[in-house]
Amino acid sequence: MNPLLSYQVVAVLLLCLGLYALVARRTLIGMLIGVELMLNGAGLSIVAAAQLTPMDGVLGQLGALLVMGLAAAEATLVLAIVLVVSKRFGDAASDTPSELKG
Template identity: 40%
Template sequence: MMFPLQHFLILSAILFSVGLLLVVIKRHAIMMLIGIELMLNAANLNLVAFNQLYPNHRDGQMFALFVIIVAVCETAVGLAIILRTYHFYQTSVPDAVAELADKP
């Protein structure tokens, strides 16, 4: 039994919009990372949902797996950068960090 594709797509649209909203309005670096994760999951949900139309192929699921792998890399590097800037500036508000180089 296949659930109607429309429901997957509506949920995916909601998740993507919420992720975009989080990235724009939250003034905290980790909340912005959470928003990016939501957007990647929305894309994954679309890939898995459309894979149901082609029962003999697994390409959509494979793409979802690679998206998950890239999300892991992005989160690890992003959190490392957040930790480093926090130790340096004592803040995790991205707007407060205006310079990346250490001025002599």
């Protein structure tokens, strides 16, 4: 089996696992973990493609750093939102903020 294909299969598995976690989880933290798994799969795919093809490896590493920075910024914002939602509604479930107060 081609090494690039092996890495791409692992990246697709991470993507599918993250998508399943995003859809199946009811809490905002579980959804955040799913998104982080999907971003890790994307970073793995970028680095593997850059290292195992004639493309310059530095570009792949820069792309992976961009994905990691995006993941860190996204995690910071989502954790701040979870903190506000849990303080206001007392629960961090994803359907809690959508309920209107009478």
